Amino acid sequence: MEALLASWLEDRVVEAASLDEVFCDEVARPVADFVLRGGKRLRASFLWWGWRAAGGPGREPEARGALKAAASLELLQALALIHDDVMDRSETRRGRPALHVDFAARHRGAGMNGSPEVFGTSGAVLAGDLALMWAEDLFAEATRERAAPRGEDVGWRAMRAEMVAGQYLDLRTQAVGAFSPESALRVAALKTAAYTVRRPLGMGAALAGASTHTRRCLEAAGHSAGLAFQLRDDLDGVFGDPAATGKPAGEDVREGKATHLAALAWQRAEAREDHQALEVMRRVFADSHLGAEALQEYRHALVRVGARDAVTERIEALVKHATTELAGARLDSDAAQRLVDLVHAATRVVPGAPGAATDRRST
Missing domain, CATH: 1.10.600.10 (Farnesyl Diphosphate Synthase)
Incomplete structure (x- = not known):
């Protein structure tokens, strides 16, 4: 799943760069890095092994669809963590500065106008929104080829x-x-x-x-x-x-x-x-x-x-x-x-x- 998720996210980063380089460098790539740099992958693992235990075959293309669905949960988890850190005012996540802290530090380092904290919170909200959009897109890919949904x-x-x-x-x-x-x-x-x-x-x-x-x-x-x-x-x-x-x-x-x-x-x-x-x-x-x-x-x-x-x-x-x-x-x-x-x-x-x-x- 890691290879699939990394490849899929790199495609999204390339898409973001075609929109705007600043957006890509300061929002899209940090979100992709956040998803890829850690986590227990519990949600993805439970979906995958629930699929296998319930009769899902370990072969293409069914397995790839299940892996995409599992990977989409990691993007949804990224949304939850990014926004949760904002609401809880948490300074760290997975041993590193939380995303809103990174945004605030970027604001200070560049000497931008206004409050670094407000900028950090706003940037993290948008980063979480992007993670949700990507989660929706990947889950849709996982189920798109199905003739009929199974629930x-x-x-x-x-x-x-x-x-x-x-x-x-x-x-x-x-x-x-x-x-x-x-x-x-x-x-x-x-x-x-x-x-x-x-x-x-x-x-x-x-x-x-x-x-x-x-x-x-x-x-x-x-x-x-x-x-x-x-x-x-x-x-x-x-x-x-x-x-x-x-x-x-x-x-x-x-x-x-x-x-x-x-x-x-x-x-x-x-x-x-x-x-x-x-x-x-x-x-x-x-x-x-x-x-x-x-x-x-x-x-x-x-x-x-x-x-x-x-x-x-x-x-x-x-x-x-x-x-x-x-x-x-x-x-x-x-x-x-x-x-x-x-x-x-x-x-x-x-x-x-x-x-x-x-x-x-x-x-």
Whole structure:
């Protein structure tokens, strides 16, 4: 897929250069580079192996169409990351400056008029728009030669709407300042679980012409695996090592992210009348100047009220449900095992091990 994506993007860059060299150099090429320079390719992998497991043959031209559909998800992911970094005011992405930071730096370096920050935000919005346009174009190429759609187009439309709905609800929840473990899971289901695992699996199955039963099992597995993936990300947002996560330590705490972990910790502290933990959470959560010592206090509070262990156990239960659904989906056995391996890798749950063996990286 990497070779296909690189070749396709180079064609788009050439097209951009024919429109305007500045647009090509400052927008199109940076977007292409952003897509190609990293990422786990989870969404593409889930679509591809969902397609193979549901009966998709590993030969041309069917395989090329499935690869194009998988690659289009990476472009959609680029849109989500670029715009997410703007909304969260994140400084880095994948160990490098976020795209809006790059645009602002270019503004300063060239001595342009106006605010570098406004220019950076505006440029990143347009860069995300371009990534979306490219995603639409590539997905259309993947399905254009089909005599009749098999449902993958329905999944594509639903996935885009779910992404926007989840992102807005996340934004609104932070603005309102009131959230619960249940509402956080609802946002996670829309914002992350659907477009990370559920829809890619369903689209892959649809591209393969799978039965309704198989598609439903794959989407059910994807829903659980996607939630587990987001919950693991929530843990990383507090306890993660920046060298592994690619983002600053405690970024979710600093931004006041309305995660399931944060809401559950608050709920458990109140239920236990743990005033010390509540005091720490009130003082530290959403502190834009959060330091290492305060972050460590927050971590200790979450561990003491049992929130970290509870979320870890929830991840394990979700992964178990996902693998059970995959087992009942009537899949090609070799490809099905690849899907199971993907679920475990994405959620960092050790297969077949008791809870203590689950990855519990901390500080």
